[in-house]
Amino acid sequence: MRLKVLGAAGEVTGSNYLLECGSSRVLIDCGMYQGKGDDEKNRAQFDFVPSSLNSVLLTHAHIDHSGRVPLLVQKGFKGKIWATLPTVELVSVLWQDSVRLMKEEAAWKTRKNERKGLPPVEPLYKEEDAQKAAHLLTPATYDDKIEVAPGITVRFRDAGHILGSAIIEVWMEEDGKEVKVVFSGDLGPQQTVMERNPADISRADYVIIESTYGDRSHKSNKETREEFRQVITEALKSKAKVMIPTFVVDRAQRLLYEMMLLQKEGILRDNVPIFFDSPMGVKATEIYNSHLSLFSGEIQNHVKQGDDPFTPNQLHYVESVEDSRRINDIKHAIVLAGSGMCNGGRIVHHLKHGVWNPDNRIIFVGYQARGTLGRRIIDGEKILRIAGEEVTVNAQLHTINGFSAHADREDLLAWAGNFETSPVFFVTHGEPKSSQALAASLQENNLKAVVPVIGEEFVRGHSLLPDNVIK
Template sequence: MKLRFLGGAGEVTGSLYHVECGGLNFFVDYGTRQGRDEEREKTDLSSSVPPGELHSVFLTHAHIDHSGRVPYLVKMGFKGKVWATPPTADLVEVLWYDSARLMKEEAEWKSRKNLRRGLPPVTPLYDEADVENALKLLAPVPWETPTTVAEGVEVTFVDAGHILGSSSVILNLTEQGEETVRIVFSGDLGQQEAVMDRAPSVIREAHYVLIESTYGDRLHKDLEATRSEFRGVILKALKDRGKVLIPSFVVDRAQRILFELSLMQLEGLLPEIPIFFDSPMGVRATEFYQSYWDTLSSGVQDFLNRGLDPFQPKNIEFVVSPEDSRKINSQPFGIVIAGSGMCNGGRIIHHLKHGAWNPKNHIVFVGYQAYGTLGRRIVDGETELRIAGEDVVVRAKVHTIGGFSAHADSDDLLTWAGNYTTSPLFFVVHGEPKASRALADSLQALGMRSIVPAKGQEFSLSAATALKTEPHIVPISVDEKALAIMDELAGVLLELRREMEAGKQSETLMPMLLSMRVLLDAARKH
């Protein structure tokens, strides 16, 4: 019985965990990596089980960084079942088709560039046909329903409180003659006092627990402070007669923003200004939220009991067509909510292109921004960017409001971990190295055993060894450091290439590029 960390270890995106039990192979999640080259998305399979030999996939929730590569898995020969809760099964249909569309557009753009350079065309990771085939493999399972998926393998999904349908996955694994091993995959956990979703379910027993650590090293602002900050930004922008541009994940985060705007109107704080929800996918996702009212928080339920729709503030326009999306550019003020949340695609790109230069406008980030994404670069203070093929100087005011996160903060994570009564071994995953190490230290300070696994690391599982494994933090290997530096260099070179293509810095860069080539050639020879 083995557990391998193929993704989501030492990184926030690209979750992928490989479980082997009784000669059968299972994946928990198979998500994309934000800000990475498409070829890198294919590498995890090369070090894992062939897709045709994989028995099942268990999805913790629908977000692309947890589910986004499942259609690629199907394309490569996977024919087993994809187990998930009913809301997750509904949401992935929307997200996968949108992902396929974005991949197609990006591949076409890269292919046109390659054609001019005499290079081969680019093929997307997967297409709509692969999505259609993947959807046929979905096997919805209600929460709190133990389900036997193979001999010796039982799965139970319990509420993780993160987004609609999100779950922690509990696997009870039994090999012949051995004691059953219980391993819990937290998935992305929500806050203990959530606004949109219910609090994460309490789990008492496990031998091993994989716990996420996105915000393992920090606390969110409290709800009232977060709301005050958000409302202040909105009202300041309206006073400036500018636009508020909100890049948003269109599943859960967008619905949360709509709910907050509805509350502002209900309290008489927000005039009936134009509000644009510019995302066909987001509109579909909102319909699913309306189909699963009973799974949402008591606060949302109270709103509904007043006869109000929490996701439909007054004067909102749900924008579907590209033509209507472009018309927003001529609107001098208002609120625009659009995907993608990290600004690595979607309609927010053209809104930034047309609005980031204006000092009257405000850009409000309400979610995590991964390394390598346009959103992260804006948050980090870069002011000269190339957006949708044009150079843009960012003069709009930039805000980051972390309290809207659908993720647990460090206190929430420690509270969730403290519910266990069986002294499990915690594997700290799904976080940048600093956050994962901080959470591991906090767990150990409270008397709980924890490990920060490295990508590619493998563990043998048994009920006996779970109690004996010494906690430790795996240092980043030299090879991993080298790969991380190569990733950074690749990003720098790509940006320099864009600048040179735009006619910038070519003369001053050439001597440095020649020197770099000499150094890299020397490194390759040694």
């Protein structure tokens, strides 16, 4: 058994792992990089021959886990892409949106290059690549075992992160012995609101575990909701515009649900327009509504009461660019728009036109990777160049991490504590401080932990426990 860490080591984005057993080769996730230097990383040559892969396994739909799959297909991969049915549906939407955004960005860069006498810029991949990738998508059912390559069997388990997210269990036959590797994917918290709790797994030889928030704790759901309630209440009093950079898959639906609850409490009045400014927002929410049976008991109870959990009153889906621009003239509203890290999408346009106003509010409700516009705003940069214009950040800033669909330190340790076989934990998908902190916490709980670096390779019985194992 050979494991190679090709992404999401020392950082959160670009999730990518290669697993080999005998002549079989399986790729787990193939995500985009987001943040500083992302274009160069995304265009870099793969560390393997795509056509040599038997299968690709996707833990979930988020673009930092699935975004480079169409490029993989463009470069020659022709096997099956296994994922849960909701993930199959969501990635098809996300890839088409990526094609649109990359096409727009390439056109903008090409216009700039023409003025400098430089060559045109091509998108990372095109619509035909996304369509070919979509044709390779193969739905898997939670909890069923599937053979994805000779000698490699997998099972998708609910990760509780977003709709369709999965922990992937992998069994391999090697020299007559069975080896089991578990990929956590992105784990949801132990106390969820929308999704079901992450599945408990008790047996494995090796576990690849995420560490996005491995060094910190979230506020409780009650505390988070109170914090959001206070921000919205203050914004309503001052007739402010509230801008929320939003991952339009899951985080947007969670916020729509929370606003529906605030309306039922009488806190958010029906005369305040809510703009969901995303061309794919309607499609993503439709997919969520078509899989309501996969959600938590809390969501099920509201459905039984006749509530539409993801459609508060005065919700306006914004699809055209012209309608998006008209929001600039509306002074009092709530605006949800992607991308969640402000590194593209329509939120950039709204920030350019609203971040200067001290009456406005920006609420960050998700992780902001290093180098992204969102992270720079949170880190306190006061003068930023946004969409070609220099603007001053005067808006009031709020960060509410409790809405995160990621497990925090205690959640990760609780999930890891379910294993009864003393596996080796490979701590990935986190900034160095976060990954090292989680590894140290695992060690304190008498568990072995490795913090790999990009490109590091581990071979069973050979170099699986190198010097960076925390003992």
